[in-house]
Amino acid sequence: AIQLTQSPSSLSASVGDRVTITCRASQGISSVLAWYQQKPGKAPKLLIYDASTLETGVPLRFSGSESGTDFTLTISSLQPEDFATYYCQQFSKYPLTFGGGTKVEIK
Amino acid sequence: QITLKESGPTLVKPTQTLTLTCTFSGFALTTSGVGVGWIRQPPGKALEWLALIYWDDDKRYSPSLNSRLTITKDTSKNQVVLKMTNMDPVDTATYFCAHDYGDYAFNYWGQGTLVTVSS
Numbered sequence A: 001a002i003q004l005t006q007s008p009s010s011l012s013a014s015v016g017d018r019v020t021i022t023c024r025a026s027q028g029i030s031s032v033l034a035w036y037q038q039k040p041g042k043a044p045k046l047l048i049y050d051a052s053t054l055e056t057g058v059p060l061r062f063s064g065s066e067s068g069t070d071f072t073l074t075i076s077s078l079q080p081e082d083f084a085t086y087y088c089q090q091f092s093k094y095p096l097t098f099g100g101g102t103k104v105e106i107k
Numbered sequence B: 001q002i003t004l005k006e007s008g009p010t011l012v013k014p015t016q017t018l019t020l021t022c023t024f025s026g027f028a029l030t031t032s033g034v035g036v037g038w039i040r041q042p043p044g045k046a047l048e049w050l051a052l053i054y055w056d057d058d059k060r061y062s063p064s065l066n067s068r069l070t071i072t073k074d075t076s077k078n079q080v081v082l083k084m085t086n087m088d089p090v091d092t093a094t095y096f097c098a099h100d101y102g103d104y105a106f107n108y109w110g111q112g113t114l115v116t117v118s119s
Helices: none
Strands: A003-006 A008-015 A019-025 A033-038 A045-049 A062-067 A070-075 A085-090 A100-107 B001-008 B018-025 B035-041 B048-055 B059-061 B069-074 B081-084 B093-101 B105-109 B115-116
Touching: A003 A085, A008 A019, A008 A070, A019 A085, A033 A062, A033 B035, A033 B048, A045 A062, A045 B105, A070 A085, B001 B093, B001 B105, B018 B069, B018 B093, B018 B115, B035 B081, B048 B069, B048 B081, B059 B069, B069 B105, B081 B105
Parallel strands: A008 A100
Antiparallel strands: A003 A019, A019 A070, A033 A045, A033 A085, A062 A070, A085 A100, B001 B018, B018 B081, B035 B048, B035 B093, B048 B059, B069 B081, B093 B105, B093 B115
């Protein structure tokens, strides 16, 4: 199975900060990677698919990029509503797999 | 508007079989390319994919749980059912169903249902 390793597992940041989360795949996944945001007690919300395509309605401060098997989610200016846990997920090969999550906390 | 909702028992005993139903609206599971998946999340832990069923009845399972899982669909009722046998306390989790967006991502999710496994 393809392993997705997210880093860091948690981070503290302030409103207005630029935040970067990394997801490393154990093998090539042809850009078929999604990013989700999850708030406590809620279902995940799709932010980005195909590594860099913003889902409709998602603020432009969110962006995704890739370099080989490394994928990055960037929040350009952290807003209060962005404090949550973020997961990456690959849809390239079965079994589908998720990263371990990155919790973004208020500094 | 696409919506999904999970239903089933909140408490099951060890060794019992869990049956969860995902009732959806806003799309048809007869449309080419459409799928519905199940994902779970133990309390405080990460998401784990379980199974997925496609419009053409193709089914995929997590290898680690394959022997315990069965996913089926009833297109007339707009429902997808997941059965998991031999439940154990480690299976305690919130179980989500989600709409498969063309094998790119899960773009719509149900609210989730917490299932506790305890005697």
